[in-house]
Amino acid sequence: MAQVIVVGGGLAGLSAAHTLLERGANVLLLDKQGFIGGNSTKATSGINGAGTQSQQDLGIIDSARTFFDDTKKSARDLARDDLIRVLTGRSGDAVNWLQNKFGLDLSKVARLGGHSQPRTHRGDAQFPGMVITYAQMERLEDLAVSDPERVKIYKKSRVVKLLKDESGGVIGVEYTRNGKNETAYGPVVLATGGYASDFTETSLIKKxxxxxxxxxxxxxxxxxxxxxxxxxxTGASGIDFEKVQVHPTGLVDPKEPDSKVKFLAAEALRGVGGLILDNQGKRFVDELQHRDFVTGKMWENGKTPIRLVLNSAAAKQMEWHAKHYVGRGLMKKFETGEEFAKEIGIPASQLKKTFDDYNAGVKAGKDAYGRKFFSPGEWTLNDSFYVAIITPVLHYTMGGVEIDPEARIIDTNGKPIPGLFAAGEIAGGVHGANRLGGSSLLGCVVFGRVSGDTAASYLLQQTTAAVAKAGGRLGAIGGHLEASKPAAAAAAPAAAPAEASGSEGAYTLADVAKHNTKDDVWVVVNGQVLDVTSFLPDHPGGEKAILLYAGRDATDEFNMLHDPKVIPRYAPDAVIGNLKK
Known part of the structure; x- marks a missing residue:
């Protein structure tokens, strides 16, 4: 069967897979994790798009040209114009595609740091990265069930080598699965993400x-x-590996301040009016500046701990996020400014001066730090506040393999490597020295679609050439490419699996509470008792997200993040019984 191999099951790989299916190609998706989704599921602010239907509905005037200029400025003129044109020029179509094909709500539009117009899209009550990725993931998994000849998904399958023919073209991969070495043939789309957790012996960060x-x-x-x-x-050219983005707002867990992995505070928290204060309760930066600029000012200021603060108006716009962070112990709510000032250890009058100075800047249209965009409403001590301690964190790697505007990977001689394509964070040169907030999901979708288009065309060319060589007998090569018949229309999604009933066992909360360690962890979700010990390594949100609720009822937190069908679909074996009433 003629197929394209997609390596990586995050949003870039999923977007490539769906595009390949639309173009009539078959797909083998390989992911080294036990649960596809990758870092895309963690994206918290939204996806950028210029000239979208949502912007038009809200009366927002924006264009691909304006978005190009903002991206170019953020990139410090180090990104390639041809790649920026693809990213920004296809951004509106990418957002519309997600809404139309997957029925996603992306009707809310915000302005993040470095953007001259509101263009970062999200829905109402969920992390947009998770919603967007899950929609594509579930659709692809349904197709793998309803039409397994068209779609195959192999998890816990690590690619160890790219296979090349005598001419230097990539013709497949070697990978390990279930302890065995396997081989698959076809053009390859690499969508394996970045290297911001590369603390291995061959660490790109360290190098x-x-x-x-x-x-x-x-x-x-x-x-x-x-x-x-x-x-x-395999001979690819690398570009900008030293361009590593340090995000200013990693959330510090007071219980584990030295934890290597941090949750990220959504950039939208600053977009809706959140302020950054040092340990004296003073501002020192335009919160809507580029990420690297804000990070640099935090290091320059040095008065730690530094806090991200939302007043009631800002928290209301991001209510779901605020409650989510409070539930995880990463944010604290104060009923008054006096309470907050006492927590910092400063006089309330000092905090009031900070607020008064900010309010004066709002009225003037520009403050002492050069901030020009403000959220409506005054900051006063007579208000409630959501507060988190923040620290700079490794977040995104702008460097990667060099690609051309068709997502073909370029070799060290400046030529495309036949049969090899890239999408998402692995593709270098798109964002230059600094990526704009909201452009990570966009890069995944745009270049996922571009790589899918290009790989499908390449496969069709190779298949046609092979058919011609075989005397017009398609069966001679086992080919199957129906470019005129989109796969999405050819295969109806399979029905969601029925909910797992679990065993007949019934447990009390006291029983569950005994299982609260990493080696033995139970949780309660919607009245069901789950033993999630073996699922910990596969959880896309990381082990810590589950361990926070070890031995407890996690229903409220689970329902904030997940659709009820997640458990029967992805962890049916974890259900061991019901909660005794």
Whole structure:
């Protein structure tokens, strides 16, 4: 069967897979994790798009040209214009595609740091990265069930080598699965993410930015630059590996302040009016500046701990996030400014002066730090506040393998490597020295679609050439490419699996509470008791997200993040019984 191999099951790989299916190609998706989704599921602010239907509905005037200029400025003129044009020029279509094809709500539009217009799209009550990725993931998994000849998904399958023919073209991969070495043939799309958790012996962080090696990270442990290393070993050209983004707002868990992996505070928290204060309760930066600028000012200020603060108006706009962070112990709510000032250890009058100075800047249209965009409403001590301690964290790697505007990977001689494509964070040169907030999901979708288009065309060319060589007998090569018949229309999604009933056992909360360690962890979700010990390594949000609720009822937190069908779909064997009433 003629197929394209997609390596990596995050949003870039999923977008490539769906595009390939639309173009009539068959797909084999390989992911080294036990649960596909990758870092895309953690994206908290939204996806950028210029000229979208949502912007038009809200009366927002924006264009691909304006978005191009903002991206170029953020990139410090180090990104490639041809790649920025693809990213920004196809951004509106990418957002509309997600809404139309997957029925997603992306009707809310915010302005993040570095953007001259509101263009970061999200829905109402969920982390947009999770919603967007899960929608594609579930659709692809349904197709793998309803039409397994068209779609195959192999999890816990690590690619160890790219296979090449005599001419230097990539013709497949070697990978390990279930303890065995396997081989698959076809063009390859690498969508393996970045290297911001690369603390291995061959660490790209240590090699190119050793001064960042000891920083915490927001990335899952899978982000170790596997695809980069595979491509470079195959002759690919690398670009901008030293361009590593340090995000200013990693959330510090007071119980584990030195934890290597941090949760990320959504950039939208600053977009809706959140302020950054030092340990004296003073502002020192325009909160809507580029990430690297804000990070630099935090290091320059040095008065730690530094806090991200939301007043009631800002918290109301991001209510779901605020409650989520409070539930995880990463944010604290104060009923008054006096309470907050006491927590910091400063006079309330000092905090009031900070607020008064900010309010004066709002009225003037510009403050002492150059901030020009403000959220409506005054900051006063007579208000409630959501507060988190923040620290700079490794977040995104702008460097990667070099690609052209068609997502073909370029070799060290400046030529495309036949049969090898890239999408998402692995692709270098798109964001230059600094990526704009909201452009990570966008890069995944845009270049996922571009790589899918290009790989499908390449496969069709190769299949046609092979058919011609075989005397017009398609069966001679086992080919199957129906470019005129989109796969999405050819295969109806399978029905969601029925909910697992679990065993007949019934347990009390006291029973569950006994199982509260990493080696033995039970949780309660919607009246069901789950033993999630073996699921910990596969959880896309990381082990810590589950361990916070070990031995407890996690229903409220679970329902904030997940659709009820997640358990029967992805962890049916974890259900061991019901909660005794």
């Amino acid at each position: 190119y930015r050793p001064e960042y090696y000891d920083l915490p990270t927001t990335n899952g442990e899978h982000a170790t630059g596997d695809g980069h290393k595979l491509a470079i070993a």
